[in-house]
Amino acid sequence: MSQPLVSVVVPIYQIDKYIGICIESLMNQTYRNLEIILVDDGSTDRAPEICDLYAKKDKRIKVIHKTNGGLVSARKAGLEIATGDYAGYVDGDDWISPGFYEALVNTIIEYDSDVVVAGMSRDLFSVSTKINSKIPAGNYVGERLTRLKQNMLTYEKFSRIGITTYVWNKLFKREMLKKYQMKVNNSITIGEDAGVTYPYLMACNKISVIDNYDYHYRQREDSMLKTTTAYSKEVIGLRLLYLHLMSAANNYADSLNYKNQIRDFLLGLCIIRSGGILKEIKDDFSPYGREFYGSDIVIYSAGTFGQQLMARIKENEYCNVIGWVDTDYKEYRKCCLDVDPIENIDFMSFDYLLIATVDGVIADNIRTNLIWRGLSMNKILNVNCPEEKRTHLLDKYLSI
Structure with a gap:
């Protein structure tokens, strides 16, 4: 054959x-x-x-x-x-x-x-x-x-x-x-x-x-370092992607939940690219479940979301980052990012720790490990977007 x-x-x-x-x-x-x-x-x-x-x-x-x-x-x-x-x-x-x-x-x-x-x-x-x-x-x-x-x-x-x-x-x-x-x-x-x-x-x-x-x-080293432009510019591409993915949505049965899946996927991208702390969103809803403006925080994860969050915080002078940790800290240091091992949080004094992932299961696992380390659950913030708020929130992110 x-x-x-x-x-x-x-x-x-x-x-x-x-x-x-x-x-x-x-x-x-x-x-x-x-x-x-x-x-x-x-x-x-x-x-x-x-x-x-x-x-x-x-x-x-x-x-x-x-x-x-x-x-x-x-x-x-x-x-x-x-x-x-x-x-x-x-x-x-x-x-x-x-x-x-x-x-x-x-x-x-x-x-x-x-x-x-x-x-x-x-x-x-x-x-x-x-x-x-x-x-x-x-x-x-x-x-x-x-x-x-x-x-x-x-x-x-x-x-x-x-x-x-x-x-x-x-x-x-x-x-x-x-x-x-x-x-x-x-x-x-x-x-x-x-x-x-x-x-x-x-x-x-x-x-x-x-x-x-x-x-x-x-x-690659240069691909690990994420470029950051103003969210008002990045949202143009996000809108294009949303319109493209939704263009055929009416062809699929409601039972396949396609529209809601695309909504959640785009909302996740919007939160990642914006850091979830846009001033246009802040007074309406915080995807972290709590406002932390002006607080002392630690960022957990130095991937795309973590880097975008760090950049947005600096742009807006949103809060005081007193630590940045990741399990792959050695690799990120090679890229000249000031990232430390997870263990360093034991010696830091801060108001909140932000888990920089939109994946709920990964966030839950990190949260559990941090609680086992003795960190108060009230100090741990992660992305949590209730179903009833997602459509409204995505509309807000895409309209900026």
Whole structure:
């Protein structure tokens, strides 16, 4: 039996230090029938030369050189020339283990799935962490598929993602992927993966979820440091994403809870990008359940939310941050962030500790551990948006 062709689109911009490792990992796949499409999105480093060099080494490699248009436009350009039965993405600064595509192709063929969802390995300096979707591995059809769609964006608690947003740890049917990728506005730069993933999942009749960690997401030093612009500018992209995701909402049965899932997902993004402390929101509702303006606080977590929260506090002189802690503090220090180990809170005097995550289950686990450490539960604040307030609150965030 002939092996189906798999098109792999690799967007590339200013990553000449990493692109060779990425391309080599694709060339060394045990699944050989690949069409490797390298999309140089206007790089001014040596990435274009590297792409052309590899194209001479392997006839499976095609190269597109285009003016810079952003990640969405690069992915579209790759899909425009793709010819495979199936298609996937690999970011140019990531890499994949040799058996990645063989595992995905075998699954999509065996179960005649519309998509295969894998896990990933997050490579942070010398530490590699395996991460899965929250929805368990298995093959979803019929009633099981309905339950997956009902929980793909809100699994168990507010803003706890059931199926990961990323497009690069999945294998799609090419024609179907192209349909949904081409609808995404090139200007969407926050949540651009979600703009493809969830409309695609809603159209699926069969979905496979597998425990596979062969995709290596390289969390680079510069990617760990989050850029912060005024929320009034970031909200423009958030509105575009919301309108895009909601554009087909009326096509889905109310029982799938799609509108509320999109609402919760966007509300979570708004809270992360704003730090949840906008003055336009403050007098109406605090997602932390309590006002802490002018207080002495500690921030728990130095990820995207933690960095955005720190930046917003400084912008608005909102309160006094006397400590910042994270389990991965050593890695964040390498990025020149002043982060300390969790144990340091035992020696700090503060009014409140803010848990910088919108994932309710993660926040509950952190809260429990902090209470075991002897911290008063009244000092611990985390995001808590009651169901009855979410629609109103999202409207407020998107109207700023």
